[in-house]
Amino acid sequence: MLLVQFLLLAAVLFCIGVYGVLARRNGVMVLMSIELILNAVNINLVAFGAFNGTVTGEVFALFVIAIAAAEVGVGLAIVLLIFRNKRSVDLSDVDLMKG
Amino acid sequence: MVAQNVFFGIMAAVMIGSALKMVTTRNVVHAALWLVLVLAGTAGQFLLLGAEFVGVTQVLVYIGAVIVLFLFGIMLTKASIGDEENVDLPNRALPALVGLLLLGVMSYATIDFWRDAEFPDDARPSTAEEVSDSIFSDFIVPFEATSVLLLAALIGAIVVARKE
Numbered sequence: 490m491l492l493v494q495f496l497l498l499a500a501v502l503f504c505i506g507v508y509g510v511l512a513r514r515n516g517v518m519v520l521m522s523i524e525l526i527l528n529a530v531n532i533n534l535v536a537f538g539a540f541n542g543t544v545t546g547e548v549f550a551l552f553v554i555a556i557a558a559a560e561v562g563v564g565l566a567i568v569l570l571i572f573r574n575k576r577s578v579d580l581s582d583v584d585l586m587k588g
Numbered sequence: 589m590v591a592q593n594v595f596f597g598i599m600a601a602v603m604i605g606s607a608l609k610m611v612t613t614r615n616v617v618h619a620a621l622w623l624v625l626v627l628a629g630t631a632g633q634f635l636l637l638g639a640e641f642v643g644v645t646q647v648l649v650y651i652g653a654v655i656v657l658f659l660f661g662i663m664l665t666k667a668s669i670g671d672e673e674n675v676d677l678p679n680r681a682l683p684a685l686v687g688l689l690l691l692g693v694m695s696y697a698t699i700d701f702w703r704d705a706e707f708p709d710d711a712r713p714s715t716a717e718e719v720s721d722s723i724f725s726d727f728i729v730p731f732e733a734t735s736v737l738l739l740a741a742l743i744g745a746i747v748v749a750r751k752e
Contacts, residue, residue: 494593524654531634
């Protein structure tokens with residue numbers, strides 16, 4: 490197995506995630522795309538860890554998983570608060586700080 | 589080696605297809621379910637790389653907890669079960685251009701630098717014992733910091749989302 494095939498898969502998933510973050514207006518869907526980006530990074534970390542023959546990459550991936558779980562909890566709480574105040578999760582409506 | 593490459597190709601195709609469906613579908617619940625396929629494929633790739641513990645953790649945390657959290661979020665924000673209007677920006681060409689340019693740069697740099705890098709022949713799956721040894725010796729400070737961060741995120745989420 491070549492290392493580059495895992496890196497390319499991660500790059501493709503990362504870019505699809507970036508497209509999702511930029512193109513979506515629904516707050517929950519934007520959070521899902523962020524999860525996709527974090528997953529792509531995890532593939533890279535584990536692939537490089539296996540390439541170097543250490544478990545350090547895996548340990549780092551575990552930390553990323555824990556932080557992604559924390560991130561999605563807080564992110565969904567914020568989306569819920571936006572929904573309660575605006576009656577919608579459309580991020581185009583959240584323009585309170587627009588000059 | 590051939591079997592591994594075939595397995596990789598099948599899973600990679602499923603993951604990329606599901607990811608594309610996830611960012612283009614107009615149904616929020618379907619997007620969450622496509623995300624499940626991508627995450628399961630990632631767990632498979634971890635197993636292929638010999639990272640058994642991370643693969644199992646991926647299934648437990650992502651598919652078990654994060655997706656359920658997403659489905660709760662979808663229900664609580666009263667998204668309709670069917671297709672919805674206004675899930676995408678009116679002009680999607682610009683995000684697509686950004687994504688494609690980024691992909692071009694990243695794949696060029698990756699292929700240019702790592703073209704011939706192969707996994708070592710004596711590679712073997714890493715055990716949970718090795719991973720836990722590493723966490724509780726070299727990475728004990730980040731581990732403790734993560735536990736504090738999780739507690740802070742938990743309390744923060746409750747404070748933010750609770751009704752007055």
